[in-house]
Amino acid sequence: MVNSRLQDQKKLKNAVILKNFAQIREILAKTHQADIADVLKSLNRLKDKKVLIEQLEAEKVALVLNELESEEISQLLSMLPDLKVTEVFEHMPYDDAADFLGELPESEQEKYLDLFDISSAEDLQELLSYKDDTAGGIMTTEFIAIPYNISVDKAIKALRENAVNAETVYYVYVINLKNQLMGVISLRELIIASQDLMVSEVMKRNIISVNVNDDQEEVAKVVARYDFLAVPVVDDKNHLLGIITVDDVIDVIHEEAEEDIYKMAGVSGLEDDINAKLTSTLSSRLPWLFVTLLGGFISGNVLSAFSNQLDKMVVLTFFIPLLAGMGGNVGTQSSTVTVRGIATGFINKETVRKTITRELMIGVLIGGIMGSMVAILAYFWQYNMKLGIVVGLSMMANIFTAATMGTLVPLFFKRVGIDPAVASAPFITTAIDVLGLIIYSTLASILLFVI
Amino acid sequence: MVNSRLQDQKKLKNAVILKNFAQIREILAKTHQADIADVLKSLNRLKDKKVLIEQLEAEKVALVLNELESEEISQLLSMLPDLKVTEVFEHMPYDDAADFLGELPESEQEKYLDLFDISSAEDLQELLSYKDDTAGGIMTTEFIAIPYNISVDKAIKALRENAVNAETVYYVYVINLKNQLMGVISLRELIIASQDLMVSEVMKRNIISVNVNDDQEEVAKVVARYDFLAVPVVDDKNHLLGIITVDDVIDVIHEEAEEDIYKMAGVSGLEDDINAKLTSTLSSRLPWLFVTLLGGFISGNVLSAFSNQLDKMVVLTFFIPLLAGMGGNVGTQSSTVTVRGIATGFINKETVRKTITRELMIGVLIGGIMGSMVAILAYFWQYNMKLGIVVGLSMMANIFTAATMGTLVPLFFKRVGIDPAVASAPFITTAIDVLGLIIYSTLASILLFVI
Numbered sequence: 001m002v003n004s005r006l007q008d009q010k011k012l013k014n015a016v017i018l019k020n021f022a023q024i025r026e027i028l029a030k031t032h033q034a035d036i037a038d039v040l041k042s043l044n045r046l047k048d049k050k051v052l053i054e055q056l057e058a059e060k061v062a063l064v065l066n067e068l069e070s071e072e073i074s075q076l077l078s079m080l081p082d083l084k085v086t087e088v089f090e091h092m093p094y095d096d097a098a099d100f101l102g103e104l105p106e107s108e109q110e111k112y113l114d115l116f117d118i119s120s121a122e123d124l125q126e127l128l129s130y131k132d133d134t135a136g137g138i139m140t141t142e143f144i145a146i147p148y149n150i151s152v153d154k155a156i157k158a159l160r161e162n163a164v165n166a167e168t169v170y171y172v173y174v175i176n177l178k179n180q181l182m183g184v185i186s187l188r189e190l191i192i193a194s195q196d197l198m199v200s201e202v203m204k205r206n207i208i209s210v211n212v213n214d215d216q217e218e219v220a221k222v223v224a225r226y227d228f229l230a231v232p233v234v235d236d237k238n239h240l241l242g243i244i245t246v247d248d249v250i251d252v253i254h255e256e257a258e259e260d261i262y263k264m265a266g267v268s269g270l271e272d273d274i275n276a277k278l279t280s281t282l283s284s285r286l287p288w289l290f291v292t293l294l295g296g297f298i299s300g301n302v303l304s305a306f307s308n309q310l311d312k313m314v315v316l317t318f319f320i321p322l323l324a325g326m327g328g329n330v331g332t333q334s335s336t337v338t339v340r341g342i343a344t345g346f347i348n349k350e351t352v353r354k355t356i357t358r359e360l361m362i363g364v365l366i367g368g369i370m371g372s373m374v375a376i377l378a379y380f381w382q383y384n385m386k387l388g389i390v391v392g393l394s395m396m397a398n399i400f401t402a403a404t405m406g407t408l409v410p411l412f413f414k415r416v417g418i419d420p421a422v423a424s425a426p427f428i429t430t431a432i433d434v435l436g437l438i439i440y441s442t443l444a445s446i447l448l449f450v451i
Numbered sequence: 452m453v454n455s456r457l458q459d460q461k462k463l464k465n466a467v468i469l470k471n472f473a474q475i476r477e478i479l480a481k482t483h484q485a486d487i488a489d490v491l492k493s494l495n496r497l498k499d500k501k502v503l504i505e506q507l508e509a510e511k512v513a514l515v516l517n518e519l520e521s522e523e524i525s526q527l528l529s530m531l532p533d534l535k536v537t538e539v540f541e542h543m544p545y546d547d548a549a550d551f552l553g554e555l556p557e558s559e560q561e562k563y564l565d566l567f568d569i570s571s572a573e574d575l576q577e578l579l580s581y582k583d584d585t586a587g588g589i590m591t592t593e594f595i596a597i598p599y600n601i602s603v604d605k606a607i608k609a610l611r612e613n614a615v616n617a618e619t620v621y622y623v624y625v626i627n628l629k630n631q632l633m634g635v636i637s638l639r640e641l642i643i644a645s646q647d648l649m650v651s652e653v654m655k656r657n658i659i660s661v662n663v664n665d666d667q668e669e670v671a672k673v674v675a676r677y678d679f680l681a682v683p684v685v686d687d688k689n690h691l692l693g694i695i696t697v698d699d700v701i702d703v704i705h706e707e708a709e710e711d712i713y714k715m716a717g718v719s720g721l722e723d724d725i726n727a728k729l730t731s732t733l734s735s736r737l738p739w740l741f742v743t744l745l746g747g748f749i750s751g752n753v754l755s756a757f758s759n760q761l762d763k764m765v766v767l768t769f770f771i772p773l774l775a776g777m778g779g780n781v782g783t784q785s786s787t788v789t790v791r792g793i794a795t796g797f798i799n800k801e802t803v804r805k806t807i808t809r810e811l812m813i814g815v816l817i818g819g820i821m822g823s824m825v826a827i828l829a830y831f832w833q834y835n836m837k838l839g840i841v842v843g844l845s846m847m848a849n850i851f852t853a854a855t856m857g858t859l860v861p862l863f864f865k866r867v868g869i870d871p872a873v874a875s876a877p878f879i880t881t882a883i884d885v886l887g888l889i890i891y892s893t894l895a896s897i898l899l900f901v902i
Contacts, residue, residue, distance in 0.1 A: 296773025322747025336716035
């Protein structure tokens with residue numbers, strides 16, 4: 001199936017370039033909006049894009065635009081006559097329209113808002129007033145709500161008449177006269193129920209909702225936990241304001257996972273686009289490299305204080321990359337497990353002690369295994385027993401420190417309100433580098449030169 | 452809302468411990484299965500778990516078990532009489548039942564399969580025959596399919612009678628007499644359609660399906676891309692075998708993102724449970740640390756070949772941690788962006804060249820900035836111009852190498868069929884360490900001692 005879709009995309013692209021209108025329309029009729037959007041993106045010439053978009057009905061244009069970024073949407077809309085733009089907006093889900101308008105400068109926003117009728121424009125302006133990464137920022141106001149005091153039969157009739165305007169009718173929300181959320185009933189349950197019962201008799205009353213100001217990550221957790229297709233959004237007084245559908249939640253899950261991965265690698269997370277400007281990429285990556293630079297000079301100073309001993313015994317130098325590399329990698333392992341444990345809720349108040357004990361034990365075990373191996377290998381490399389002991393003990397202490405810091409630093413960050421994902425970035429490896437060298441030089445000074 | 456749910460969980464726990472049956476039933480009636488499962492997990496004593504599970508109806512037990520791991524399910528089922536176990540299985544979605552049974556030893560599997568009627572047992576055994584991480588492994592056989600040649604009115608009546616057994620009826624699949632997939636219609640469209648049209652007249656024909664052997668990650672991409680609530684699963688001859696619902700896809704997305712994050716940190720990805728055995732944690736983490744160990748000794752050998760120069764000029768040692776740390780972090784940044792780009796499909800055949808050019812340019816820029824800064828700082832630290840030049844040039848070359856390897860190694864791995872996420876693990880930082888030291892010692896030997 002996937003291959004035939006790719007073929008259709010290629011055929012469509014060729015038909016557009018050759019201006020074969022009959023074929024364009026034929027392929028468009030059976031092609032999903034996500035695939036049409038891909039073809040649009042792959043067309044290099046503006047006039048080709050225009051050929052394609054002009055062959056689409058307004059309703060399909062709206063669906064295709066949902067798949068694109070704001071800049072691309074602006075560009076495409078500017079190719080269409082105002083009348084068609086209005087028609088496109090009529091078919092665009094409010095949440096997507098608000099996402100698009102939200103990224104435009106205010107003067108352009110006004111221009112587009114003027115194309116809507118007054119009540120839609122008001123709805124849109126309300127959506128625009130919520131922060132991007134909150135429930136309000138990702139909800140849509142297009143849902144179906146019915147009063148509690150009508151019959152199932154009447155409710156189904158009302159649905160038949162209004163369903164066209166709602167993004168999803170899989171859940172029907174039940175409200176009182178003040179527009180407060182009272183219950184929910186799935187379309188399926190409504191159809192199975194006896195037609196003459198009242199809605200309030202068949203609805204589910206224990207309804208789980210999210211607050212309009214909740215963080216989008218919290219919303220995603222609720223939807224994933226309870227396997228919802230949509231979740232209602234209410235204000236502090238339980239007035240029903242909108243719904244968030246599962247497809248938008250999937251986008252949030254992707255977005256948040258990517259953000260965390262980038263942060264853990266010391267990329268600020270702004271960067272998810274190879275089309276982004278080089279300067280913004282640099283400003284996303286350089287800060288952590290300056291931390292590394294600072295750490296590197298501190299490490300250099302530690303070694304400088306240790307230079308007499310290094311001078312006398314150059315072989316001590318050979319183990320510096322090994323110690324630093326091992327500390328960094330053990331630290332990254334521990335911090336990754338801890339950071340993800342916090343993010344997924346697996347590490348919580350009840351399990352935090354167990355986690356710490358466990359990671360420290362792992363630190364002791366890995367330290368023991370690696371320390372003894374390194375001691376033996378170092379001995380057989382340089383035939384110096386004391387050196388083997390120094391390197392082995394340093395490795396043990398270094399690994400234990402790395403595991404401890406990798407576990408405690410993210411937990412500490414979480415406690416004081418810093419995003420724990422940051423702890424896994426260069427910050428922690430750099431800190432471990434410095435500590436590891438202090439341990440090594442101290443142990444070497446004492447065991448090799450004092451005793 | 453979240454707080455009141457937490458309070459209910461606490462109340463439920465107390466009621467169970469105090470054996471206050473009236474209160475238990477009262478809270479259970481309004482509590483979601485995911486929350487009940489959490490309370491069950493938090494109860495320490497087996498007899499308390501038994502008190503709680505006995506107060507649940509079989510249907511609710513089935514829902515609660517879906518939220519638990521296989522071991523916990525086995526334990527709970529063993530507390531119930533056989534008759535109730537049968538009843539529980541009758542209410543359990545087939546895909547969840549198969550997931551549970553799949554993790555049991557064969558003898559126990561047989562025992563449970565005997566509790567099902569023959570046709571259910573056959574369905575289950577079919578599901579059990581698919582690999583865990585394929586479409587077949589996560590699909591359910593409980594879907595609604597109707598023949599193409601009946602009227603909409605008849606179809607709705609059929610749904611009213613059969614809807615109870617399906618995990619989702621939001622999509623109704625349309626098949627021919629050979630059970631081949633012909634089309635799909637959403638429940639919503641079916642209700643809005645004229646009652647006397649034929650199903651084949653209102654169904655959508657261009658249906659996107661997945662093959663039963665497709666990888667679960669591919670399935671997740673299809674569902675996310677097309678915003679589906681469920682996707683049909685077919686065999687090579689287009690026979691409809693099952694469906695995969697969006698809630699299971701969300702689980703896959705979580706699972707795959709976690710797996711990649713762990714792999715990138717050099718944790719094999721087995722580990723997602725602080726209750727796992729210590730030995731399995733060690734066997735997940737140690738392999739990458741042995742790579743680090745090997746790399747550390749290779750680095751040591753590079754330094755050993757360079758020991759004459761180090762001996763003459765101990766100050767060269769001070770910059771080793773700085774060079775290694777910077778190379779490692781630049782490499783991690785590039786490899787993370789590349790690995791995620793491949794995973795999300797952002798880097799594909801068409802964009803791969805642009806990605807490589809871009810990352811190499813970033814390597815040049817960052818190398819230039821950091822190299823000059825380090826050269827200046829090194830000069831003012833040690834008042835040695837030649838040393839500043841050596842350290843600065845090494846830093847530039849080191850950063851450029853790191854960015855190049857961080858970009859090319861994951862792409863190469865992808866090409867030869869190795870999971871690119873592995874490239875971001877200790878493997879790449881270790882390789883960069885070794886290369887960086889070779890560059891540094893070579894440049895230092897030539898510029899400081901030869902010229």
